[in-house]
Amino acid sequence: MHVSCVDSAFAAREGGHISVAQVEAREVQLEAPSGLWNEAWRRLRRNPAAIVGFVLVSIFVVTAVFAPLVAPYGPLEQGLEGGRLDFASPSWSHPFGLDPLGRDLFSRVVYGARYSLLIGVVSVAIGLSIGMVIGAVAGYLGRWFDSVLMRLMDIMLAIPGLLLAIGIVAALGPGLIQIMAAVGATQIPIFARLLRGSILATRETDYVLAARAVGVKGRRVLASHILPNSLSPVIVQGTLALATAIIDVAGLGFLGLGPQDPSTPEWGTMLTDTTRYLQTAPFLALIPGAAIVVSVLGFNLIGDGLREALDPKFRGRA
């Protein structure tokens, strides 16, 4: 084993004197059990797919946050160079070309990252917060609350996400805030179920029972014992939910149900009327679409990687 090799090397260096205490000390050092997070991080680092995902997501987030610095032009700037106010193919000055109103597509895609990130994060935040509350109430209070709330969640889960979102937008009307609310609402049942499952699983564990036996109040038990252990599936689900949210938001935008101002550089909305330009200006559709795929792929890769890294079945191995 590792210990003996290293120790014999050490012993050889130090002239062959090594005490049992020193051996044991080094043993503890070398074999100290790492926490769940350290182990997970190490496994994640060695997962090539997760690294790729991380790179993609970083590019996405940096582009979104630093959009004004990354984009050479504003998203609404219409180039009046050459007197043309029309679309143009990619060129050196405009690497992605110009859209039908003469706006630089590269800049619009860059600014579009902001919308996707914003709407994605807000939707998932809505789903997560409301979902976790519902799940916590259902899991902890049990009985009647549990049945009713979970039935409701089941009904919501039965309807496919996009259709549910479309239904909500149909009631609220199209718009940016509305699609955030709609996509957020579709995320609620997922997180609710997740947290309820976590709570049910940890509720009967020894340490929780011990805490309650000692007299720790319900709320503190929830906060200090149950929630931290539910954290990892929530993180995994949150990442994957972000991927789904970006796709759903783009879908709603594509259908024309998103931001109603056509000058908004949202990726899905940018794809709406481009089908008729496929013959003449395919890049108008292909590039924003590729941007969506790349961002979503990044989140999916990280989510999958996290799921594997945090899987307790692998603890204590490699």
Next chain:
Amino acid sequence: MLRFAVRRLLLLVPILLGLSILVFVWIRALPGGPAQALLGERATPETVAQIERQYGLDEPVHVQYWKYIQRTAEFDLGTSVTSRRPVKDELAERFPATIELSLAAMIFSVVFGIPLGFIAAKRYGTWLDHTSLVASLIGISIPIFFLAILLKYVFAVKLGLLPTVGRASVLIDFSHPTKFYVLDAILAGNLEALWDVLKHLILPAVALGSIPLAIIARITRAAVLDVQNEDYVRVARAKGLAPREVDTRHILRNALLPIMTIIGLQTGLLLSGAVLTETVFAWPGMGTWLVGAIRARDFPVLQGGILFVALVFVLVNLVVDLAYALVNPRIRVS
């Protein structure tokens, strides 16, 4: 088995009632009320009152609901605000279009998905297996409308092999008694029309069916891998059964159970995907109809359309559950 089926069928009634209430409430839960939303900018107190009288929105809620139930039972779903045609007529045209597309997509995904998954399982660990995993990962990251646009670009625009929009070429004329164009072409004995209709169907069906295909392939692979290690497979092989027979009689048959569940769950995915795919290919189905109604705030269409879609959804789920119970006897006793 019969008791199980009857029980599930009886459950339909309360579900339908619940659905009708949901749809009814949903239409009226709009900020500003449906009349306001319908009129948009032209809303003045007088016009709003007029609209409310016209659509009976000024009557007490339970009266409205009762009238709504009565009319729906007589299949009167109102008149579309945008087209001025009865909703029921438009539904009769739009629904078969979407069904045809969904069926084609489902057939595509099953016919190609199961063999692909099976092969990937058989060649576990090889480059083929890894490639299929990567492909399915990319597959779930592509929004379906972008995939549809890509397919359209490659096959219709660039290669010019297939048509880009609609269900059939306007140049070819044939009667449409069933509104299922493939069926109609066959019934009319018109081969040219049949070929034309099929050509129009291919791209949208492939676009719509590709994500279910990826999912079915992945599930098949997992199921076959699981079943392969079971004892009865080992016994079958030890007995000396030909590998082909082992594959079909034992592996596939038992792997089929989880696969069937997944196929049943795909209906939801197909419905939502249909909305997006239809828009890309200008396919005159329920998807384009309902989205147009949302943008135009056409409430009769939305009310009737959504109720109908929900009904279909519930029925399909029921059929899938029954089929699954048929195949897996363990379900019937639960």
